[in-house]
Amino acid sequence: MNTPMKSFVLIVSSVALLLVALATPNAASAQPTTEVGKVTTVTLYRGQALVTREIPLKAGQGAIEIVVGDLPERVVSDSLFAEGSPGIDVRAVRFRSQAVGEEPREEVRKLDEAIKEANEKAELLRKTQELLGKQTTYLDQLEGFVAPTAKTELSKGVLDAEALEKITTFSFQKREEILTKQVENEKETKALEEQLSLLQRKRAELTDGSSHNAREAVVFVEKEADAPESISLSYLVESCGWSPSYTFRAGADRAEVAVECNALIHQMTGEDWGGVELTLSTASPAISAAAPGLAPFPVSLKSTGEQQGEQQAQQAKQADLAVQAKSIRTRQQSAIMGFQNTLDLTSNIGANWDVNAAANDFQSLELVNPRAALQALKLDSEGPDDGPSLSYRLAAPVSLASRSDQQMVRILQTNLASTFHHIATPVLTSYVYREAKLTNTSEEDMLGGPITVYLNGSFVGRGEIPTVARGQTFVVGFGADPQLRARRELADRTDSVQGGNRELSFQYRLVVENYKDQPVNVSVFDRLPHTERAADVRINLDELEDALSDDKLYLRRERPKGIVRWDIEVAANAMGENARLIEYGYTVEFDRSFQLTAAASDSPEQRQEFEQLQRARLTQ
Numbered sequence: 353m354n355t356p357m358k359s360f361v362l363i364v365s366s367v368a369l370l371l372v373a374l375a376t377p378n379a380a381s382a383q384p385t386t387e388v389g390k391v392t393t394v395t396l397y398r399g400q401a402l403v404t405r406e407i408p409l410k411a412g413q414g415a416i417e418i419v420v421g422d423l424p425e426r427v428v429s430d431s432l433f434a435e436g437s438p439g440i441d442v443r444a445v446r447f448r449s450q451a452v453g454e455e456p457r458e459e460v461r462k463l464d465e466a467i468k469e470a471n472e473k474a475e476l477l478r479k480t481q482e483l484l485g486k487q488t489t490y491l492d493q494l495e496g497f498v499a500p501t502a503k504t505e506l507s508k509g510v511l512d513a514e515a516l517e518k519i520t521t522f523s524f525q526k527r528e529e530i531l532t533k534q535v536e537n538e539k540e541t542k543a544l545e546e547q548l549s550l551l552q553r554k555r556a557e558l559t560d561g562s563s564h565n566a567r568e569a570v571v572f573v574e575k576e577a578d579a580p581e582s583i584s585l586s587y588l589v590e591s592c593g594w595s596p597s598y599t600f601r602a603g604a605d606r607a608e609v610a611v612e613c614n615a616l617i618h619q620m621t622g623e624d625w626g627g628v629e630l631t632l633s634t635a636s637p638a639i640s641a642a643a644p645g646l647a648p649f650p651v652s653l654k655s656t657g658e659q660q661g662e663q664q665a666q667q668a669k670q671a672d673l674a675v676q677a678k679s680i681r682t683r684q685q686s687a688i689m690g691f692q693n694t695l696d697l698t699s700n701i702g703a704n705w706d707v708n709a710a711a712n713d714f715q716s717l718e719l720v721n722p723r724a725a726l727q728a729l730k731l732d733s734e735g736p737d738d739g740p741s742l743s744y745r746l747a748a749p750v751s752l753a754s755r756s757d758q759q760m761v762r763i764l765q766t767n768l769a770s771t772f773h774h775i776a777t778p779v780l781t782s783y784v785y786r787e788a789k790l791t792n793t794s795e796e797d798m799l800g801g802p803i804t805v806y807l808n809g810s811f812v813g814r815g816e817i818p819t820v821a822r823g824q825t826f827v828v829g830f831g832a833d834p835q836l837r838a839r840r841e842l843a844d845r846t847d848s849v850q851g852g853n854r855e856l857s858f859q860y861r862l863v864v865e866n867y868k869d870q871p872v873n874v875s876v877f878d879r880l881p882h883t884e885r886a887a888d889v890r891i892n893l894d895e896l897e898d899a900l901s902d903d904k905l906y907l908r909r910e911r912p913k914g915i916v917r918w919d920i921e922v923a924a925n926a927m928g929e930n931a932r933l934i935e936y937g938y939t940v941e942f943d944r945s946f947q948l949t950a951a952a953s954d955s956p957e958q959r960q961e962f963e964q965l966q967r968a969r970l971t972q
Contacts, residue, residue, distance in 0.1 A: 388421055419570055424623035426622050427588070596616075599803070615761050615762075742799050772788050773787055797821050818971055858939075
């Protein structure tokens, strides 16, 4: 075979092979497949959500490139990952954003069209106003010509009165028409401006200022089986979150309290979630798999003069110690969030150092502050995000549109057995309050959040509950009971000196009145003076006719702080002379060369201690 013939055969063979390759659907050089997929599951966190789409794969084997379009505006580009079933190997996933001529979302496109139409109408009105202005100018010029001409003709006796009348009538009619049209245009322009402002606000709410970009994920997979399959594409989105809201309802018998927990959801991600499996979580989504490393905590010595100067400055700041600690904890939590969302080593180390820097600042407070001041930091040692991570998987599919207003879904509904009692604190108020002690017997932990309380179908008030684990007991307030009253009376006070000591003696009477026709149980609280210097100030409670409460939590938490409590029963219709009385007394003894004074009420340490006691009262 001659050389030209060989070349011809080679060319024909190459073309044939190329045609076969192009005709084979499983070839690696096949065109990318474009899919949108369907959002199937969403895990909603406090500020982000993990969204999973199911992407169908057509029949065929080999390497496949899938372009997943219509990703939302608030997608976190570094968070994309894909998973395949057995027989599908996901080789790579990458994110890309491309400029487009129009907004990819239908609802935004409609707003863009409405904005464009409003702008066109506004421009037409502006041009019309300009034309009316030119017409007015022409009429002014016409009057400027007619008046001198008429005057001249009148002086010569040749004035055409009929023509002058027609011109004058024409001028006034036109001016009236122009004025009417200008007023109408101004009204229409104002209405268009309001409409345009509303449309632009709606668009801004939907897009959050995003540009006209199409966001896509490009997924490369190797498919072994020939049958149709699917892969899952997951990514994080921002501009979303949730918070719990509770409703507590107690009936007339008060044997049970109906509890309803709802999630208030804001969803502004840029994509709608239709019929998805929704999980609500309090955890923080983490992209980084690395654990934070602990840096050394170096210290050094300074001269006495420098140290005294710093101590004086530090003492001046001790009143704000709790504020400093809270600020440091907030910075540390923010740094941890940043650390969990780093990918490359350099960013990871930088965020890790930010976490260590915040921890260094907190430890510095421990080094330079006295023990008494550090007691105020106990409550801050556990931040709001340091508790257990809770998650609620909703049983039924949920649809949540991307929009600016809040949406509500129910998390749980249950009835909890309740024990009602009353709380009287006559040193603070004459009102007696209702409380219910509940045990969380539901199948879910209850995340702390705001509550709305109803009693016998009537609104009582609002409050907040802490996070309550399954099986844990907690307390919910049900407002003041108008049929109970309490007061505190100073029955006697004596002041005496015994040797080198001064002794103050106090006698008090606590009165509880019950206007109900049935007896009620009331816990009555009062307080003695309290000091951490028991050797210098001796405070002794007199013998009591009514024994103090034997509640173990009270005895452990509050009694050592000088809080006294009686758990009593108040008979029906106990009022006036028949009111329930509690009488008690105590003595305070101290060196007579000193004066007994109350501590400053604005002490941050006292405030922190009180806050700790109040939070402890809510759960048991």
